[in-house]
Each structure stands twice: as C-alpha cells, then as structure tokens.
Amino acid sequence: MNQQFLKEIEIGSKNALVKKRIITHYIYSGTSTITDLSKELDLSVPTVTKFIGEMCDDGYLNDYGKLETSGGRHPSLYGLNPESGYFIGVDIKKFAINIGIINFKGDMVELKMNIPYKLENSIEGMNELCKLVLNFIKKLTINKEKILNINFNISGRVNPESGYSFSLFNFEERPLAEVLTEKLKYKVTIDNDTRAMTYGEYMQGCVKVEKNIIFVNISWGIGIGIIIDGKVYNGKSGFAGEFGHVNTFDNEIICHCGKKGCLETEASGAALHRILLERIRNGENSILTERVATENENPLTLDEIISAVAKEDVLCIEIVEEIGQKLGKQIAGLINIFNPELVIIGGTLSLTEDYITQPIKTAIRKYSLNLVNKDSVIMTSKLKDHAGIVGACMLARSRMFED
Ligand SMILES: [Zn+2]
Incomplete structure (x- = not known):
C-alpha cells in the first residue's frame, strides 16, 4: 500500500474519499465491473475508469479478467489486490x-x-x-x-x-x-x-442476505450486536447492546457492573460457573465434582463445563437449559422490539448447541408476539469460537x- 494514499486518507482529500468508497464497495461485494461501480457510487463511467486505472497502477486493485456475458461485450471485473x-x-x-x-x-x-x-x-x-x-x-x-x-x-x-x-x-x-x-x-x-x-458473522458467517440481525453473545458475560439495514448499530457513544446489564431479576446478586439483578447474574457463562459450583458444593453429582475441589488454585473454565455438557453430564445440562430458558424469555422481548430477520445465538455457550438453543427457541415462542416471531429465524453461530x-x-x- 502506497504511503501517499494513507496520508491522503488521514487528511481526507476528495480523491482519497472516492478511493475509500471504492475500496469499501469491494470489501462488501468482492468483484464488479466499472459500470456496476459507477451506478453504485453515482459517478460517471469516465470518472470511475480514471480512479480504477490509478488504483490498479498503485496496486490496490486487480483486473480479474473478463466477465462472461451472453451479449457481445465482455467488461472487465475488478476487485481488491490481496497483497496490497x-x-x-x-x-x-x-x-x-x-x-x-x-x-x-x-x-x-x-x-x-x-x-x-x-x-x-x-x-x-x-x-x-x-x-x-x-x-x-x-x-x-x-x-x-x-x-x-x-x-x-x-x-x-x-x-x-x-x-x-x-x-x-x-x-x-x-x-x-x-x-x-x-x-x-x-x-x-x-x-x-x-x-x-x-461483524465477523455478518461478513463470513451464517448471514446471507439478511440486513436486520441480532447477534446474542453468550460468553462469560452477555451482550448483543445489532445490525440495522446492513449497518452495525453503535449507539451515540458505542455503548449499544449492553443486554447483559438489563435489570431482569429481583435477586441480591451483585453484578460486576456494581448493580443488582442484571440479566448476567443468572443467565450467562459467569452464572453457569457460579451456579454449578454452588450445586456441586451442596452435594449434587457431576463429573466435575473432583475438579471443583481444586477450583481455588485453578479456576474451572467455561470450556471445561462445555466439555462436561458434551459428555452428557446431567447437572451441567440442567443448568445450561435453565439459563437458555431465562435468556429466551428476554430475547423474546428483543424480537418484539426489533423485528429482526435473523437472531444468531453465538459466544462460548453456543458451543453447547441444542442444549442452549432449544430452550431459547421454546421461550421465544412462548413469550414473543406470534406475528412478530414468525419473521425471525433463530440460528446458531456458524463461525463459533472464530467469530x-x-x-x-x-x-x-x-x-x-x-x-
Ligand atoms: Zn450488570
């Protein structure tokens, strides 16, 4: 990448702005012809041709050969140069x-x-x-x-x-x-x-054409990602999506945010960890019983709990299901508010697959508006721990x- 262009980006020259728009276009659409690009950017074909020529010379774009069409003309396809x-x-x-x-x-x-x-x-x-x-x-x-x-x-x-x-x-x-x-x-x-x-799931995961999406990250904490009309929604200062700190429960459990009763206190990886320890220490059986005895020196990880679920440990499964029900009830509320096309269940706990998604789906059907939830497909993250x-x-x- 040419350092001159990077400087132009910083300064924000008019040419750099057009070049940024061209790069952004190719980030989302892969390859396209000059005609398609000029329509997309609302610029004349000669202008776009000039920019494409410069950007190919500078090495940002590649000519990916002729597009096969049924007509006589075979326009060239352009796209990003991987090595720039x-x-x-x-x-x-x-x-x-x-x-x-x-x-x-x-x-x-x-x-x-x-x-x-x-x-x-x-x-x-x-x-x-x-x-x-x-x-x-x-x-x-x-x-x-x-x-x-x-x-x-x-x-x-x-x-x-x-x-x-x-x-x-x-x-x-x-x-x-x-x-x-x-x-x-x-x-x-x-x-x-x-x-x-x-964003990872949107660009390379289970999203195909959907533009209105809620991604639920069930990991140690709980958060959601919101995509509206194909754009990630940040809120005014970037704080949108703090679903885990919605006051949900009338309990005395203090959340790490300092407040009581947050969704995270009873439905999250942290909650799974805490409840499992409590129940094992109260004498319930689990394949993790012996492991929990050394918890103080060597904290039990979510991955260990998830592999216990995969080995069909009944106690771990029960707690995961309870968490799924509680979460599903709250996701039902999100569906009523956002009317998304797609709800993606992601994060570490989504690795328990059906054990968490089934109770979520059941609770969504039970607690969201019928007409609204018909629009929403519930899927498990495709990228899983790579998202x-x-x-x-x-x-x-x-x-x-x-x-
Ligand atoms: Zn909180």
Missing part, C-alpha cells in the same frame, strides 16, 4: 487470546488460536498482551510495512470512534487506541468484542476505509 495490505485482529478471552491476519481481500493468512494469556485489568496485563502481538508479528513472513491496522476486541464499554475503552485497560487520560498505537508502532483501532463477533477473531480482522480492514 494486511490487517491484524486480536480477540481477547478470559484465559487466552486469538491473533489473526488477513490480506487485503479478506482471506485469513495466519491464525493462532488460544495463545495462553490470563486477562487481568492491569498495566502488566496490557503490556503482556502487546508482547504477544509483537511476537506474532515478528514471526510473520510478509513485509511488515504492509500491516495497515490492528484491531483489538475489548470487552465492556468501548467507543470505537474516539478509541476510548472505559472498562478494560483504562489507565490513562487518553484513548486506549492511542496508547496501543504508541506501544506497538502500528495503527490501532479498538471495538467492543460482541460487536466484532457480530471474534474473524470480526477483529475484518474490522481492522473496514475501519481504515469508513467515511
């Missing part, structure tokens, strides 16, 4: 991180899943994270100057536009994106983890070229 730039995504979990890199066309070039990392909200935790990312970059065989952006998925309140994180790694008076840019010496953007998963990393990489690319 690379984008890195970083997906942070509670006990590991995933790092991936895509080329300009969006193909995953290198992916490292489950790199051991213990998430701690401390400066040391942040420095360790940077070390792992730099280590990943060091081992890459591509030209490092072609890495154009790194996007981090951050849990909690995040403003993607200003680059501020308010829940995690918020140690300075300036945006986290700026702090990370300084530490890594590459451009950095950040976004909320659930929103990144939603976050795919989304992080895709966001690293699209965030560079947004208007």
Whole structure:
C-alpha cells in the first residue's frame, strides 16, 4: 500500500474519499465491473475508469479478467489486490487470546488460536498482551510495512470512534487506541468484542442476505450486536447492546457492573460457573465434582463445563437449559422490539448447541408476539469460537476505509 494514499486518507482529500468508497464497495461485494461501480457510487463511467486505472497502477486493485456475458461485450471485473495490505485482529478471552491476519481481500493468512494469556485489568496485563502481538508479528513472513491496522476486541464499554475503552485497560487520560498505537508502532483501532463477533458473522458467517440481525453473545458475560439495514448499530457513544446489564431479576446478586439483578447474574457463562459450583458444593453429582475441589488454585473454565455438557453430564445440562430458558424469555422481548430477520445465538455457550438453543427457541415462542416471531429465524453461530477473531480482522480492514 502506497504511503501517499494513507496520508491522503488521514487528511481526507476528495480523491482519497472516492478511493475509500471504492475500496469499501469491494470489501462488501468482492468483484464488479466499472459500470456496476459507477451506478453504485453515482459517478460517471469516465470518472470511475480514471480512479480504477490509478488504483490498479498503485496496486490496490486487480483486473480479474473478463466477465462472461451472453451479449457481445465482455467488461472487465475488478476487485481488491490481496497483497496490497494486511490487517491484524486480536480477540481477547478470559484465559487466552486469538491473533489473526488477513490480506487485503479478506482471506485469513495466519491464525493462532488460544495463545495462553490470563486477562487481568492491569498495566502488566496490557503490556503482556502487546508482547504477544509483537511476537506474532515478528514471526510473520510478509513485509511488515504492509500491516495497515490492528484491531483489538475489548470487552465492556468501548467507543470505537474516539478509541476510548472505559472498562478494560483504562489507565490513562487518553484513548486506549492511542496508547496501543504508541506501544506497538502500528495503527490501532479498538471495538467492543460482541460487536466484532457480530461483524465477523455478518461478513463470513451464517448471514446471507439478511440486513436486520441480532447477534446474542453468550460468553462469560452477555451482550448483543445489532445490525440495522446492513449497518452495525453503535449507539451515540458505542455503548449499544449492553443486554447483559438489563435489570431482569429481583435477586441480591451483585453484578460486576456494581448493580443488582442484571440479566448476567443468572443467565450467562459467569452464572453457569457460579451456579454449578454452588450445586456441586451442596452435594449434587457431576463429573466435575473432583475438579471443583481444586477450583481455588485453578479456576474451572467455561470450556471445561462445555466439555462436561458434551459428555452428557446431567447437572451441567440442567443448568445450561435453565439459563437458555431465562435468556429466551428476554430475547423474546428483543424480537418484539426489533423485528429482526435473523437472531444468531453465538459466544462460548453456543458451543453447547441444542442444549442452549432449544430452550431459547421454546421461550421465544412462548413469550414473543406470534406475528412478530414468525419473521425471525433463530440460528446458531456458524463461525463459533472464530467469530471474534474473524470480526477483529475484518474490522481492522473496514475501519481504515469508513467515511
Ligand atoms: Zn450488570
């Protein structure tokens, strides 16, 4: 990627804006002809031809050959040149991180899943994270100057536009994106983890033509990603989708947000973990009974609980089902409000497949309006535990070229 163009993007020249729109068009549509592109951008064919010529010369676009048509004319198809730039995504979990890199066309070039990392909200935790990312970059065989952006998925309140994180790694008076840019010496953007998963699923997962989508991330916490008319909805400051902190239960359980009775306190990975420990300690049987005895030194992970479900541990299954019912009742409310075409059940707990989705579906039918829920297809995430990393990489690319 030519440094001149990157500078133009920063300054926001008129030509750079048109080029950004052309790149964004190809991000979403793959390849197209000059005629289609001129219609899409509402620009004349000669103007578009001039821009395409320049962008091919500069290496952002490739001529992908003639389109086969029944008529006499065979217009050329253009698309992104995979080698003109690379984008890195970083997906942070509670006990590991995933790092991936895509080329300009969006193909995953290198992916490292489950790199051991213990998430701690401390400066040391942040420095360790940077070390792992730099280590990943060091081992890459591509030209490092072609890495154009790194996007981090951050849990909690995040403003993607200003680059501020308010829940995690918020140690300075300036945006986290700026702090990370300084530490890594590459451009950095950040976004909320659930929103990144939603975007990943939208770009490369189970979404086909649907434009109105709710993605439910059931992991340690609960969040939703909202897509309205094909656009990810952020809200005013990027805080939209905090479904897990809707006051739902009349209980005395204090949520990590500091309030009582949040949805997350009884229906989330954290709740599954807490309830399972309580019930095992009260003498109920589970294949995890012995494992729980060492919980204090070595915390039980959600992955371990999910594999117990896969081994048909009755206690774990029962708790997952109860969580599914409680969540389904609240998702029914979301369906009444948003009338989505598609509701995607994703996140770590979605790996329990039918054990969680069946009670969710039953509760949705029971508690949402009949006419409304007929419009909504309920699906399990196709990308599963890759949704976050795919989304992080895709966001690293699209965030560079947004208007
Ligand atoms: Zn809360």
